[in-house]
Amino acid sequence: MNRLQHRDFLKETDFTPEDLTYLLDLAANLKQAKKVRREPKFLRDRNIVILFEKDSTRTRCSFEVAAYDQGANITYLGPSGSQMGKKESLADTARVLSRFYDGIEYRGFGQERVEALAEHSSVPVWNGLTNEWHPTQLLADMLTMRECCPKPLNRQTMAYLGDARYNMGNSLMVGSALLGLDFRSVAPKALWTSDEVYEVACQIASKTGARISRTESVEDGVRGCDFLSTDVWVSMGEPDDVWKERIELLTPYRITEETMRQTGNDDCKFLHCLPSFHNRSTAMGEEIFQRFGIDCMEVNDDVFESPRNMAFEEAENRLHTIKAVMVATLADEPLVFEENIA
Ligand code: CP
Ligand code: NVA
The missing domain is CATH 3.40.50.1370 (Aspartate/ornithine carbamoyltransferase)
Known part of the structure; x- marks a missing residue:
């Protein structure tokens, strides 16, 4: 079983140093494999839904491109146009979406909202930013720091x-x-x-x-x-x-x-x-x-x-690290890369 298989990704305090390092290493491998056009598709035919109650460029596009790269299908639901949070509770939304999808991303307001989704979902839930935590951004920042120092x-x-x-x-x-x-x-x-x-x-x-x-x-x-x-x-x-x-x-x-x-x-x-x-x-x-x-x-x-500005490297790394989170929590096969991709 892969290290983080079936886990949610909600906030840093849920993880160990080894978990985070594992995700950074996986992101680095996925990044390199994409660069040389030898990216293995670990998420073929999986279905992903991404829920945004706040705006986004990087996070939304990272989830979408990561899904395409990995062979998964993806549905975007924005702040309006679904029943979520208005006519339907987050608990019921989670129970419905778990029947359709293999993974759920949520960006919105209080952390309790993404925690409620996760509690009632039978598939992994990923936090794409709440008021309190932005854990996928943290991974991108740390990958960037590893690369440029x-x-x-x-x-x-x-x-x-x-x-x-x-x-x-x-x-x-x-x-x-x-x-x-x-x-x-x-x-x-x-x-x-x-x-x-x-x-x-x-x-x-x-x-x-x-x-x-x-x-x-x-x-x-x-x-x-x-x-x-x-x-x-x-x-x-x-x-x-x-x-x-x-x-x-x-x-x-x-x-x-x-x-x-x-x-x-x-060099700062x-x-x-x-x-x-x-x-x-x-x-x-x-x-x-x-x-x-x-x-x-x-x-x-x-x-x-x-x-000195590494913010655009950091932005690119949102893609590779978000892909790592999806692959680590969803893939059911061993995460093997071709040799000599470096
Ligand atoms: N950094 C970040 O989360 O950017 P977006 O709001 O564009 O997703
Ligand atoms: N603190 C900012 C982060 C944006 C990515 C916000 O929540 O708007």
């Missing part, structure tokens, strides 16, 4: 600057704890990762050798880092009236060339799960920049348009 993950140092109470702040902290990193969560105290998540991460770190910290000081947080990471300042589903306060709180935490210099590491790279507000080039960016009279949010163009 010569040190192993357990010798790498990363700082996350931004709203640390939300999905990316939580997933990066617990994922880093599992994989043995030196991880610094850098934010004003009002936006710190909850004590609950921090304590879980510290407990994991005491076994893996990771170092997990929270600090308000950008200078202390970024010193010596191999990677600086950030996220949008206002996440999907948050009310519009939080922008003013968030901008005031987070402006000192934006990532500029100066922040990069403060790391003291010329930039990560961002995307989408990002690095300039005014989107309708929403233009509106926010104008409304608040600012010219930069979480990262500026100097960093975003520089060779």
